[in-house]
Amino acid sequence: xxxxxxxxxxxxxxxxxxxxxxxxxxxxxxxxxxxxxxxxxxxxxxxxxxxxxxxxxxxxxxxxxxxxxxxxxxxxxxxxxxxxxxxxxxxxxxxxxxxxxxxxxxxxxxxxxxxxxxxxxxxxxxxxxxxxxxxxxxxxxxxxxxxxxxxxxxxxxxxxxxxxxxxxxxxxxxxxxxxxxxxxxxxxxxxxxxxxxxxxxxxxxxxxxxxxxxxxxxxxxxxxxxxxxxxxxxxxxxxxxxxxxxxxxxxxxxxxxxxxxxxxxxxxxxxxxxxxxxxxxxxxxxxxxxxxxxxxxxxxxxxxxxxxxxxxxxxxxxxxxxxxxxxxxxxxxxxxxxxxxxxxxxxxxxxxxxxxxxxxxxxxxxxxxxxxxxxxxxxxxxxxxxxxxxxxxxxxxxxxxxxxxxxxxxxxxxxxxxxxxxxxxxxxxxxxxxxxxxxxxxxxxxxxxxxxxxxxxxxxxxxxxxxxxxxxxxxxxxxxxxxxxxxxxxxxxxxxxxxx
Numbered sequence: 001x002x003x004x005x006x007x008x009x010x011x012x013x014x015x016x017x018x019x020x021x022x023x024x025x026x027x028x029x030x031x032x033x034x035x036x037x038x039x040x041x042x043x044x045x046x047x048x049x050x051x052x053x054x055x056x057x058x059x060x061x062x063x064x065x066x067x068x069x070x071x072x073x074x075x076x077x078x079x080x081x082x083x084x085x086x087x088x089x090x091x092x093x094x095x096x097x098x099x100x101x102x103x104x105x106x107x108x109x110x111x112x113x114x115x116x117x118x119x120x121x122x123x124x125x126x127x128x129x130x131x132x133x134x135x136x137x138x139x140x141x142x143x144x145x146x147x148x149x150x151x152x153x154x155x156x157x158x159x160x161x162x163x164x165x166x167x168x169x170x171x172x173x174x175x176x177x178x179x180x181x182x183x184x185x186x187x188x189x190x191x192x193x194x195x196x197x198x199x200x201x202x203x204x205x206x207x208x209x210x211x212x213x214x215x216x217x218x219x220x221x222x223x224x225x226x227x228x229x230x231x232x233x234x235x236x237x238x239x240x241x242x243x244x245x246x247x248x249x250x251x252x253x254x255x256x257x258x259x260x261x262x263x264x265x266x267x268x269x270x271x272x273x274x275x276x277x278x279x280x281x282x283x284x285x286x287x288x289x290x291x292x293x294x295x296x297x298x299x300x301x302x303x304x305x306x307x308x309x310x311x312x313x314x315x316x317x318x319x320x321x322x323x324x325x326x327x328x329x330x331x332x333x334x335x336x337x338x339x340x341x342x343x344x345x346x347x348x349x350x351x352x353x354x355x356x357x358x359x360x361x362x363x364x365x366x367x368x369x370x371x372x373x374x375x376x377x378x379x380x381x382x383x384x385x386x387x388x389x390x391x392x393x394x395x396x397x398x399x400x401x402x403x404x405x406x407x408x409x410x411x412x413x414x415x416x417x418x419x420x421x422x423x424x425x426x427x428x429x430x431x432x433x434x435x436x437x438x439x440x441x442x443x444x445x446x447x448x449x450x451x452x453x454x455x456x457x458x459x460x461x462x463x464x465x466x467x468x469x470x471x472x473x474x475x476x477x478x479x480x481x482x483x484x485x486x487x488x489x490x491x492x493x494x495x496x497x498x499x500x
C-alpha cells in the first residue's frame with residue numbers, strides 16, 4: 001500500500017503537471033539574471049543575429065524519405081543556433097493548442113515573428129539538433145510508473161489522449177506526434193534505465209512526470225556527454241548546473257514557500273505544526289517553509305519528520321494534538337496524507353490540514369475532508385469529473401474538450417485529475433512545438449523558452465524562464481475541499497495563480 005500511496009500522489013507525465021493553474025494574468029515576470037551569476041546559463045555569447053533557414057518538413061503523405069528520430073539539422077549555409085527563422089509552411093492545415101484548425105502558413109507566420117532576434121543557442125550540433133523532428137513525425141518519450149497504470153487509470157493510451165486528438169486533426173505542421181512511455185517503476189535506478197530506452201528512440205524531447213526521487217537521477221544521467229537529451233520534467237529541487245533540464249513548474253523549494261505564504265495569510269493566529277518527509281529530495285521544501293515562517297516571526301509548535309511508507313502516524317498525531325496545533329502543513333504525498341487524516345479522526349484530532357490536493361483524497365475520505373475543510377497548494381487547476389460551473393466556469397470549455405477526447409480516445413472513460421493535468425501539460429508542449437515552427441530544432445526550442453516570448457496557454461498559469469533559464473514557474477493555486485454539485489466532495493480553486 002505504501003508504494004501505491006507514493007505513486008498516486010505524484011503520478012503525472014510532464015510535467016510538466018503539475019503543475020498548472022487556471023488562466024490568469026499573474027504577477028510581473030521575474031527579471032533576467034546576470035549571465036555571469038547563473039551556473040545554468042546556456043545563451044551563446046556569439047553573434048545572436050545569425051539565422052538559419054532550416055529544412056522544410058513536408059508533412060503527412062509527402063515524406064522525403066527520412067525515417068526515425070535521427071539527425072536532421074538545418075540546411076547548409078544556415079546556423080543551427082536558436083536564432084534561426086522558420087521556413088515557410090505548406091498549404092495544409094494544422095491544429096492549434098486551443099483545438100481549432102488553422103492554416104499551416106498562418107501558424108508558421110507566428111513562429112517566424114517569434115524567431116526573429118532570438119538568442120543563439122548551440123547546445124546540440126547541427127547533425128543532431130533536429131533529432132526526433134522528421135518530415136512526417138515528431139518523437140517524444142517519457143518515463144513514468146506504468147507498473148501502477150491499471151490501478152490508477154493512467155495507461156499509455158490515456159496519457160496519449162491529447163496527441164490522439166491532435167493527430168486526428170492535422171497533427172503539428174502535418175506531422176503526427178508519437179509519444180511513448182517507458183516504465184520507471186517509481187525507482188531512481190529504473191528511471192535511468194527508462195531514460196536509456198527513450199534515448200534509443202532518438203526523441204526530440206524526453207519528458208519526466210513523476211517523483212522527487214526519480215527526476216534527480218535522470219537529470220544527472222542526462223548531463224553525461226553521451227546523453228544530453230532535451231529533458232522537460234515535473235517539479236524538482238532547483239539545480240541550475242543541470243544545463244539540459246527544464247521545467248515550467250515551480251521548484252520543490254517554491255512549493256514549500258507557497259504553503260508558508262498561504263498559512264501566514266489565512267491561519268497566522270493559529271498554532272502551526274508541520275509533518276514532513278525526511279528525505280534529501282523533500283528537504284529543500286521543508287527548509288523554505290521553515291525559513292518563511294521564521295522571517296514572518298511565526299514559530300511552530302511541532303516540526304515532525306516521518307519516513308517514506310511510514311503508514312502509522314499515531315505518535316505524530318498525539319504530539320500535534322498535545323501541542324494544540326490548529327493548522328498542520330503535510331509535506332508528504334497525497335495518499336500518505338489520506339492515512340494521516342483518517343488516523344487523526346480516529347484520535348479525535350481535527351485541525352485544518354494543508355496538503356497536496358488530489359482527487360483520490362476526496363474520493364476516498366469523502367465527508368471526512370469537509371469538517372473542517374482540508375486546504376491544498378497546487379501547481380495545476382482544480383478538476384472534478386463533469387463539473388463546469390461555479391469555480392470551474394473560467395475554464396469550462398477546456399474541461400469539456402478534455403472529457404470529450406477522453407471518452408473518444410482513452411480507456412479511463414470517466415477521466416481523473418491526473419489525466420487532466422497530463423492533458424494540460426501536453427497542451428503546453430503542443431504550443432511550444434507550434435511556436436518553434438515547421439522546421440523546429442532543439443536549439444531553437446530552448447532559445448524560444450529562455451527568450452520569454454513563448455506563450456502559456458490557458459488554463460495554465462503564466463511562466464517565464466528568463467530568471468534562470470531552467471525553471472519557469474513562479475505561480476501556484478490554493479484549493480479547498482467542498483461538496484461539488486452532482487459529484488460530492490471534491491477540490492475547488494479558491495485562489496488562482498498566486499505569486500510565490
